[in-house]
Amino acid sequence: MDLMDLMDLMDRTLPVIDTHVIDILAQELHSYPDALDFIDRFVALLPERINAIHNALTRSDLEQATITLLSLHTSAAMVGATQLHHTTTNALATITNGHTTHTHTQNLTRQLTRNAANYTTAYTTLRDTTQKTQLRSKHRASP
Numbered sequence: 001m002d003l004m005d006l007m008d009l010m011d012r013t014l015p016v017i018d019t020h021v022i023d024i025l026a027q028e029l030h031s032y033p034d035a036l037d038f039i040d041r042f043v044a045l046l047p048e049r050i051n052a053i054h055n056a057l058t059r060s061d062l063e064q065a066t067i068t069l070l071s072l073h074t075s076a077a078m079v080g081a082t083q084l085h086h087t088t089t090n091a092l093a094t095i096t097n098g099h100t101t102h103t104h105t106q107n108l109t110r111q112l113t114r115n116a117a118n119y120t121t122a123y124t125t126l127r128d129t130t131q132k133t134q135l136r137s138k139h140r141a142s143p
Contacts, residue, residue: 014082016115017122021080036127039079043123046116050109053091057105062095069095072112079123084115 026035049072056065073088075081091108094100 014086016081016083016118017126018080018082019126021078022126025078025080032130036130039123039127042075042079042081043116043120046120050112050116053112054105054109057100057108058102060100062100065100066092066095081115081119084112084119087111087115 022035022039025038026032029035029038049068052068053065053072056062056068069088069092073085073092076085076088087108091112094104094108
């Protein structure tokens with residue numbers, strides 16, 4: 001079992017999404033809808049960010065890869081993307097230790113893409129459920 005297999009196994013034991021973190025974000029923004037808008041933008045940018053990380057590592061531009069990973073790492077923490085945050089933590093450690101190879105880049109890209117897809121699915125379900133609940137509450141409150 002190589003490092004990426006171990007990371008994948010560890011990721012699968014973590015929750016995909018931490019709704020408590022989303023609640024904290026909503027409190028900080030003083031608005032649950034604003035928090036959801038922020039996360040919508042985060043989700044929309046995921047493919048571009050993952051592609052930028054992949055391209056930087058492919059070019060052996062470790063500085064740019066680190067900057068992009070740090071940005072994704074911070075944002076993932078802010079939106080409760082637990083598995084994605086964990087993967088970026090490990091990727092940053094790997095880059096710092098100088099263990100980047102073509103195989104590592106391919107595996108990391110797959111892992112980030114899988115984490116992003118899992119988060120997007122979980123978040124979309126949460127958002128849709130939240131919106132349906134809000135609509136039901138409005139209908140009950142209407143005379």
